[in-house]
Amino acid sequence: MKYKSKIINGKEYFAICKNNELLEGKGIKIQFDEDDDMQVAIFRINGELYCLSNICPHRHAEEIYNGIIKDGNVTCPLHGWTYNLKSGANVNLKQGLKSLQKFEIFELNKTIYIEKPPLIIPKWRQSE
Ligand code: FES
Numbered sequence: 001m002k003y004k005s006k007i008i009n010g011k012e013y014f015a016i017c018k019n020n021e022l023l024e025g026k027g028i029k030i031q032f033d034e035d036d037d038m039q040v041a042i043f044r045i046n047g048e049l050y051c052l053s054n055i056c057p058h059r060h061a062e063e064i065y066n067g068i069i070k071d072g073n074v075t076c077p078l079h080g081w082t083y084n085l086k087s088g089a090n091v092n093l094k095q096g097l098k099s100l101q102k103f104e105i106f107e108l109n110k111t112i113y114i115e116k117p118p119l120i121i122p123k124w125r126q127s128e
Helices: none
Strands: 004-008 011-018 028-031 039-045 048-053 068-070 073-075 082-084 105-108 111-115
Touching: 011 028, 039 111, 048 105, 048 111
Parallel strands: none
Antiparallel strands: 004 011, 011 111, 028 039, 039 048, 068 073, 073 082, 105 111
Protein backbone atom coordinates (compact mmCIF):
# COMPACT_ATOMS: atom_id res chain seq x y z
CA MET A 1 0.00 0.00 0.00
CA LYS A 2 1.20 3.51 -0.78
CA TYR A 3 1.21 5.87 2.19
CA LYS A 4 1.21 9.67 2.09
CA SER A 5 4.40 11.16 3.35
CA LYS A 6 5.04 14.30 5.37
CA ILE A 7 8.35 16.02 6.09
CA ILE A 8 8.80 17.10 9.70
CA ASN A 9 12.09 18.73 10.76
CA GLY A 10 13.68 17.47 7.55
CA LYS A 11 12.69 13.85 8.13
CA GLU A 12 10.09 11.90 6.14
CA TYR A 13 7.23 10.17 7.94
CA PHE A 14 4.29 8.21 6.55
CA ALA A 15 0.61 8.53 7.45
CA ILE A 16 -0.36 4.91 7.99
CA CYS A 17 -3.81 5.01 9.58
CA LYS A 18 -6.33 7.05 11.52
CA ASN A 19 -5.73 7.07 15.26
CA ASN A 20 -9.03 5.24 15.93
CA GLU A 21 -7.95 2.32 13.70
CA LEU A 22 -5.19 1.33 16.12
CA LEU A 23 -7.03 -0.23 19.03
CA GLU A 24 -5.60 -0.58 22.52
CA GLY A 25 -3.78 -3.91 22.85
CA LYS A 26 -4.28 -5.07 19.25
CA GLY A 27 -1.29 -4.93 16.90
CA ILE A 28 -1.47 -4.02 13.22
CA LYS A 29 0.89 -5.10 10.44
CA ILE A 30 1.98 -2.29 8.11
CA GLN A 31 3.48 -3.39 4.80
CA PHE A 32 5.30 -1.04 2.43
CA ASP A 33 5.14 -1.72 -1.30
CA GLU A 34 8.84 -1.76 -2.06
CA ASP A 35 9.66 -5.16 -0.59
CA ASP A 36 8.13 -7.94 1.56
CA ASP A 37 10.79 -7.28 4.19
CA MET A 38 9.68 -3.66 4.63
CA GLN A 39 7.02 -4.21 7.25
CA VAL A 40 6.44 -3.13 10.80
CA ALA A 41 4.10 -3.93 13.67
CA ILE A 42 2.41 -1.06 15.46
CA PHE A 43 0.77 -1.17 18.87
CA ARG A 44 -1.10 1.03 21.31
CA ILE A 45 -0.46 -0.26 24.82
CA ASN A 46 -1.77 1.66 27.82
CA GLY A 47 -2.18 4.61 25.46
CA GLU A 48 1.48 4.57 24.31
CA LEU A 49 2.39 3.94 20.68
CA TYR A 50 5.10 1.51 19.61
CA CYS A 51 6.53 0.57 16.24
CA LEU A 52 8.84 -2.42 15.76
CA SER A 53 9.93 -4.59 12.87
CA ASN A 54 7.19 -7.14 12.19
CA ILE A 55 9.66 -9.86 11.25
CA CYS A 56 10.85 -12.08 14.07
CA PRO A 57 14.58 -12.72 13.65
CA HIS A 58 14.26 -16.28 14.95
CA ARG A 59 12.64 -17.87 11.88
CA HIS A 60 11.86 -14.76 9.86
CA ALA A 61 8.15 -15.01 10.71
CA GLU A 62 5.95 -12.00 9.91
CA GLU A 63 4.07 -12.37 13.19
CA ILE A 64 5.18 -9.76 15.70
CA TYR A 65 1.91 -7.82 15.23
CA ASN A 66 0.13 -10.96 16.51
CA GLY A 67 2.42 -11.17 19.54
CA ILE A 68 1.37 -11.57 23.13
CA ILE A 69 1.72 -8.32 25.06
CA LYS A 70 2.78 -8.53 28.69
CA ASP A 71 4.85 -6.42 31.11
CA GLY A 72 6.05 -3.99 28.42
CA ASN A 73 7.15 -6.80 26.11
CA VAL A 74 5.84 -8.51 23.01
CA THR A 75 6.29 -12.26 22.59
CA CYS A 76 6.37 -13.83 19.15
CA PRO A 77 3.43 -16.25 18.95
CA LEU A 78 5.46 -18.91 17.15
CA HIS A 79 8.24 -19.94 19.55
CA GLY A 80 8.17 -17.33 22.27
CA TRP A 81 11.11 -15.04 21.58
CA THR A 82 10.35 -11.91 23.58
CA TYR A 83 11.20 -8.29 22.84
CA ASN A 84 10.89 -5.04 24.75
CA LEU A 85 8.17 -2.89 23.18
CA LYS A 86 10.07 0.37 23.67
CA SER A 87 13.51 -0.65 22.47
CA GLY A 88 12.92 -3.85 20.49
CA ALA A 89 15.67 -5.50 22.54
CA ASN A 90 15.52 -9.26 23.00
CA VAL A 91 14.77 -9.67 26.69
CA ASN A 92 15.71 -13.34 26.97
CA LEU A 93 19.19 -13.84 25.57
CA LYS A 94 18.95 -17.58 26.22
CA GLN A 95 16.56 -17.62 23.26
CA GLY A 96 18.87 -15.79 20.89
CA LEU A 97 20.88 -12.62 20.47
CA LYS A 98 18.87 -10.84 17.83
CA SER A 99 16.53 -7.96 18.58
CA LEU A 100 13.82 -6.15 16.62
CA GLN A 101 14.46 -2.80 15.02
CA LYS A 102 12.36 0.00 16.49
CA PHE A 103 10.97 2.98 14.60
CA GLU A 104 9.51 6.36 15.46
CA ILE A 105 5.73 6.55 15.73
CA PHE A 106 3.48 9.42 16.74
CA GLU A 107 -0.02 10.80 16.41
CA LEU A 108 -0.73 14.14 14.71
CA ASN A 109 -4.15 15.57 13.77
CA LYS A 110 -5.85 12.21 14.46
CA THR A 111 -3.46 10.38 12.15
CA ILE A 112 -0.70 7.95 13.06
CA TYR A 113 2.68 8.51 11.43
CA ILE A 114 5.76 6.30 11.38
CA GLU A 115 9.21 6.47 9.93
CA LYS A 116 9.75 4.08 7.06
CA PRO A 117 11.81 0.95 7.79
CA PRO A 118 14.97 0.71 5.67
CA LEU A 119 15.19 -2.11 3.16
CA ILE A 120 17.50 -4.72 4.63
CA ILE A 121 17.60 -7.90 2.61
CA PRO A 122 18.17 -10.81 4.98
CA LYS A 123 21.22 -13.01 4.27
CA TRP A 124 19.14 -16.00 3.23
CA ARG A 125 17.55 -13.91 0.43
CA GLN A 126 20.78 -12.40 -0.86
CA SER A 127 21.33 -15.06 -3.52
CA GLU A 128 17.88 -14.43 -5.10
S1 FES B 1 9.66 -17.17 14.64
FE1 FES B 1 9.42 -15.86 16.34
S2 FES B 1 10.05 -17.03 18.01
FE2 FES B 1 10.32 -18.34 16.33
